[in-house]
Amino acid sequence: MQKDKKLIIYDIVFLLVTLYFAFSLRFDFNIPQEYMVFLKLSIFPVVVIGLIFNNFFKLYNSIWKYASIEELMSIIYSVTLSNIVFIVYSYFVNYKFLENRYYRFPFTVHIIFWILSVLALGGIRFTYRILEDSKNEKSVETEDKKVLIIGAGDASALIIKEIKRHSNLKYNIVGMIDDDPLKKGKLINGIEVLGGRECIRKICEEKKVEEIILSIPSADLQAKREIINICKSTNCKVKTLPGLYQIIGGKVNISNLREVNIDDLLGRDEVSLNDENINKYIKDKVILVTGGGGSIGSELCRQIARFNPSKLLILDIYENNVYDVQMELNYNYPELYKEIIIASIRDERRISDIFELYKPDVVFHAAAHKHVPLMEENPAEAIKNNIIGTYNVLKCCDKFNVKKFVQISTDKAVNPTNIMGATKRFCEIMVQAFDRVSKTEYVAVRFGNVLGSNGSVIPLFKKQIAHGGPVTVTHPEINRFFMTIPEAAQLVIQAGAIAKGGEIFVLDMGKPVKIVDLARDLITLSGYKPEVDIKIKYTGLRPGEKLYEELLMNEVALTSTEHDKIFVEKPNYVDINFVEKSIEQFRNVVHMNKEDIFKLVAEKVPTYKRKKND
Numbered sequence: 001m002q003k004d005k006k007l008i009i010y011d012i013v014f015l016l017v018t019l020y021f022a023f024s025l026r027f028d029f030n031i032p033q034e035y036m037v038f039l040k041l042s043i044f045p046v047v048v049i050g051l052i053f054n055n056f057f058k059l060y061n062s063i064w065k066y067a068s069i070e071e072l073m074s075i076i077y078s079v080t081l082s083n084i085v086f087i088v089y090s091y092f093v094n095y096k097f098l099e100n101r102y103y104r105f106p107f108t109v110h111i112i113f114w115i116l117s118v119l120a121l122g123g124i125r126f127t128y129r130i131l132e133d134s135k136n137e138k139s140v141e142t143e144d145k146k147v148l149i150i151g152a153g154d155a156s157a158l159i160i161k162e163i164k165r166h167s168n169l170k171y172n173i174v175g176m177i178d179d180d181p182l183k184k185g186k187l188i189n190g191i192e193v194l195g196g197r198e199c200i201r202k203i204c205e206e207k208k209v210e211e212i213i214l215s216i217p218s219a220d221l222q223a224k225r226e227i228i229n230i231c232k233s234t235n236c237k238v239k240t241l242p243g244l245y246q247i248i249g250g251k252v253n254i255s256n257l258r259e260v261n262i263d264d265l266l267g268r269d270e271v272s273l274n275d276e277n278i279n280k281y282i283k284d285k286v287i288l289v290t291g292g293g294g295s296i297g298s299e300l301c302r303q304i305a306r307f308n309p310s311k312l313l314i315l316d317i318y319e320n321n322v323y324d325v326q327m328e329l330n331y332n333y334p335e336l337y338k339e340i341i342i343a344s345i346r347d348e349r350r351i352s353d354i355f356e357l358y359k360p361d362v363v364f365h366a367a368a369h370k371h372v373p374l375m376e377e378n379p380a381e382a383i384k385n386n387i388i389g390t391y392n393v394l395k396c397c398d399k400f401n402v403k404k405f406v407q408i409s410t411d412k413a414v415n416p417t418n419i420m421g422a423t424k425r426f427c428e429i430m431v432q433a434f435d436r437v438s439k440t441e442y443v444a445v446r447f448g449n450v451l452g453s454n455g456s457v458i459p460l461f462k463k464q465i466a467h468g469g470p471v472t473v474t475h476p477e478i479n480r481f482f483m484t485i486p487e488a489a490q491l492v493i494q495a496g497a498i499a500k501g502g503e504i505f506v507l508d509m510g511k512p513v514k515i516v517d518l519a520r521d522l523i524t525l526s527g528y529k530p531e532v533d534i535k536i537k538y539t540g541l542r543p544g545e546k547l548y549e550e551l552l553m554n555e556v557a558l559t560s561t562e563h564d565k566i567f568v569e570k571p572n573y574v575d576i577n578f579v580e581k582s583i584e585q586f587r588n589v590v591h592m593n594k595e596d597i598f599k600l601v602a603e604k605v606p607t608y609k610r611k612k613n614d
Contacts, residue, residue, distance in 0.1 A: 018116035053078040079117045144172035148209045151216040152178035152193045160189040174207040204234040214240035237527025277497035288313040288360035291367030293321030299489035305333045315341040345389030355396040366408045375420040376543040379597045380589040386423035398438040406496045407444035417611035422601045433574040441501035445492045469534035471519045479512040504569040
């Protein structure tokens with residue numbers, strides 16, 4: 001490791017000067033001759049001993065621009081041990097060179113030398129840091145972006161230090177906000193706590209704040225929502241720390257900051273799982289996840305891995321995404337036996353071979369085409385993948401005695417107006433039909449949109465904002481149900497534990513959210529003004545798109561389960577012969593035109609009413 005040669009020279013000079021001053025102070029600047037001889041004989045050993053211990057404690061490897069308490073303690077340790085060795089030296093070695101006269105350092109010289117050494121060695125290093133900080137502060141005064149920090153705790157203290165050390169960030173911290181009244185007026189690293197959350201708007205206006213940093217990783221979800229909503233009204237850009245784990249061991253730096261997103265605003269309370277029930281059907285079992293590289297499938301794999309299956313099979317047709325999942329699981333769960341299978345659920349022979357080889361106990365079926373407008377243009381592909389592909393998996397589950405099959409469904413299957421929703425509704429029909437004739441427990445879990453999933457509206461909005469707009473919304477009144485990807489995956493797994501067979505589970509999606517409100521929130525949280533800096537453009541409903549989504553069939557009553565966020569539709573009677581005949585007809589879609597395909601689907605899914613939008 002590269003040594004700082006300048007510091008070595010400085011230390012030699014300062015050690016000699018402090019040794020001389022230690023003697024001078026002890027003898028009122030009139031050192032007796034005999035001690036002058038002793039002093040001269042001590043010069044070489046003092047320097048050598050000091051440099052050895054300084055090197056041992058890495059005082060020549062540290063970057064003193066970032067000096068902290070740890071570096072100060074290293075200086076104290078080095079000087080202390082150097083002095084102890086020097087005391088031993090002065091008592092048992094030096095007398096031999098003085099005509100057998102036992103001259104010894106007065107003990108007070110050692111004390112003074114220790115104090116002066118700490119001051120000298122520490123002073124030169126911390127003076128460098130102070131000079132660097134002052135340079136940063138001078139640049140801050142003239143050019144820096146004005147920043148307000150929400151929260152006055154450990155994370156904020158570390159963030160302030162980081163900002164002060166990085167002048168290139170161009171941040172000028174105007175103050176902090178904290179709801180604790182005892183902290184008001186107090187300073188953290190020189191930054192004052194200006195008041196509680198009620199002061200945010202006023203301070204942002206008075207001090208012309210441009211950016212707000214949320215440094216409240218331990219705050220509960222409701223508190224975060226309320227503070228973010230206040231911040232939205234300031235027209236400031238908002239950034240946040242991801243979570244409490246970032247401050248463990250002081251691991252907070254500027255790279256941890258990210259922009260506040262819709263997950264922070266719409267995210268729901270943490271899901272409470274019944275681990276005992278889940279363990280019963282996942283622990284030490286062979287679990288297969290189809291579509292394991294997708295948004296929901298990959299999160300299912302992460303959640304399932306927590307419950308220690310004997311083997312996790314991750315099946316997907318697209319190798320890039322599933323490779324990323326594999327690398328992540330290898331890192332987080334190195335002991336978990338996992339197998340990556342590249343295959344298409346459309347390939348009946350291939351799927352059968354996979355089931356025969358691995359004999360899964362539980363199957364989570366997340367593989368599907370889900371993009372509504374694209375499937376309207378390619379209805380045959382939707383049928384081949386969503387219906388026939390699912391049929392292949394259902395048949396294999398029955399043939400190879402799978403214990404439980406869990407179908408990932410969607411709110412778009414309820415009174416569908418598009419081909420994607422209709423295919424997912426037919427999958428639900430097949431699930432209930434197979435459950436009546438098989439020993440396998442077949443169930444479906446239905447939920448709405450998940451925040452940030454592949455192909456969802458949130459990533460699209462972010463890209464549009466990054467390009468300066470406009471942000472496109474199909475209709476000013478369109479709304480959707482939303483939940484986070486982890487919540488959806490956890491509830492799917494929990495529903496599987498509750499299932500007895502034949503149910504369609506419906507997840508509590510909360511209240512629907514207007515898409516235009518999401519767009520406005522994202523624009524505001526990005527530091528822009530909706531319709532001023534970033535325009536919102538209405539493009540009209542797309543083919544098959546509803547204004548409002550439904551989560552349950554109108555004609556079926558919904559009943560509660562043991563979990564407060566999972567409800568269930570009572571199983572309907574579905575004849576397996578109807579399914580088998582329908583599949584034979586669906587296999588011919590490759591030879592049919594679009595309109596004939598839509599008519600066939602309407603015959604098989606009575607609740608499907610095709611919607612054509614201009």
